[in-house]
Amino acid sequence: MTGACPGATAGDLPATIAVVKKSVVGIGTFQKTRSPAVRFSGTGFVTGDGLSVITNAHVLPATLDQQAMEALGVVVGQGSEFSFRRATIAAVDRQHDLALLRIEGAPLPALQLGDGAMAEGRELAFTGFPLGMVLGLHPVTHRALLSAITPIVMPSLHSGKLGAAAIAQLQRGRFPVYQLDATAYPGNSGSPVYDPHTGVVHGIINMVFVKGLKETAITAPSGITYAIPAVHARALLQEANK
Structure with missing residues (x-):
């Protein structure tokens, strides 16, 4: 079930952006012993119950350095004020290059997924x-x-x-x-x-x-x-x- 995007009905792009940004996260890995500790690999967004993140499958690292305790997760926040939240891979669709991650912690604002009714020129x-x-x-x-x-x-x-x-x-x-x-x-x-x-x-x-x-x-x-x-x-x- 997809979550709603509360407040994003103003018909105003600046207002919509303000809402959407709360659901957009960075995708990357965290390793305490390296500098920088967080390594960015792409973008994702929160949907569903607020703990589900959609991104591209090719964004995910092929392997993680288990010995160095490297962890997959999402980066939440803006500017220099951000936090890293661990994630696990819930599902991967290689044909469409999509991946679903499940993140730890409290739910984040979720975006609703469309039904596929699209037309050129939109x-x-x-x-x-x-x-x-x-x-x-x-x-x-x-x-x-x-x-x-x-x-x-x-x-x-x-x-x-x-x-x-x-x-x-x-x-x-x-x-x-x-x-x-x-x-x-x-x-x-x-x-x-x-x-x-x-x-x-x-x-x-x-x-x-x-x-x-x-x-x-x-x-x-x-x-x-x-x-x-x-x-x-x-x-x-x-x-x-x-």
Whole structure:
């Protein structure tokens, strides 16, 4: 079950951003003996019961240094005032590059996931951490237009332009992704893409997985930003809660 986004119905982007920022978290690891102790890897957002966090699967570390007590978790707060909360991996959807984390402690404000009813030309916004923690934990918001709803990967006229990942995805099956006319950066991976009036999340920014599949046939990267439809995050959450 997805949680509501109380207060995000003002029809006013600044008011919506103020609400959404409370649910956006950094994804990373903590190791007391290193400097800095927290290592940032991407963005996530809280949904469901306030203890569930959605992010990209590729954002998660492949391994943790158990001997050095490295821990996976989320970074909560802003600027230099932040805290680290441990998390466990509840579920992973490799096909859609999504992951569900469960965090410790008290519930955080949760964002509602959309039902998948989207149309090209719709105005959206996304909030995340494009610079990570380099200049402190400061959430950044971008306006975006849903420019196109396109397949994640298309067959190429020349097999030489198809990479191994694209071939594997074609074998697994295609699904639609959202193409946005806004610029996102690697730290934005996992950021919620939401309605600027209600705060309802309709997509999850993906800066590695989708771009690697969509742009394999392009010599120079286009700089287009892509997002995974939120219906896949909803399905992952529902599956984990069975």
